[in-house]
Amino acid sequence: MFAFFIVNESWLEMPLELSNIIKDGKSIYFIRQRSGGPFIHLYAPLEFQEKNCNYLPSGFPGLHGNYWDYERETHVKTSSQIKKVYKEAIRFAKKGSQKVTTNQRTYYICQNTIHRLGSTLLLGSPF
Numbered sequence: 001m002f003a004f005f006i007v008n009e010s011w012l013e014m015p016l017e018l019s020n021i022i023k024d025g026k027s028i029y030f031i032r033q034r035s036g037g038p039f040i041h042l043y044a045p046l047e048f049q050e051k052n053c054n055y056l057p058s059g060f061p062g063l064h065g066n067y068w069d070y071e072r073e074t075h076v077k078t079s080s081q082i083k084k085v086y087k088e089a090i091r092f093a094k095k096g097s098q099k100v101t102t103n104q105r106t107y108y109i110c111q112n113t114i115h116r117l118g119s120t121l122l123l124g125s126p127f
Contacts, residue, residue: 005031006040011082013038014069037067038078040086050126057125058107061090 005016017035020027033041045057063086066075097108100123107123117123 002044002046004042004044006042007037008085011038011079011085013076014067014071017068017070034064034066035068035070038063038076038082039067040082040089047121053126054121055125056113056121056123058105058123061086061093 007016014036016037016039017032018029019032020029022028041062042059043062044059047054047056049055063083064078066077068074069076094108097110098114100107100109100117102123105124109117109123113121
C-alpha cells in the first residue's frame, strides 16, 4: 500500500505533522492524517495474489474540507483554490481512464491496467 500526500508551496499553510510509534523496538514514522495542510491525499494499494488470483484493490484520491492547525489548535477550512485544483486533477485522471462497473462498483482504470483485466487481474479484493 502506498499513501501519498500532495502539497504545493503556493497553498500549503501549515507543514504536515510527522509522528512516530514504537513497534517491535523500532520507530515507525508517519504523517498524521489531517494535521497540517491543506493537502490532497492519494491512496494507492498494491496488487496482491490470493488463491491463484491477482487482485487490484481500489485506490482513491481525497481532499478533506478542513485540516488541523496544530500550532493554533483549531480546524481550518480548505480553500476554494485547492478544491479547484483537486477537481481539475480528478477530471484529468478520468479523461485518461476507462470507466468499468463490476459487482455494483464503478472504477476508473488507467490504460496500463486495462490490458490485464480478466483472467490475469481482478478488481477489488476477495474479502
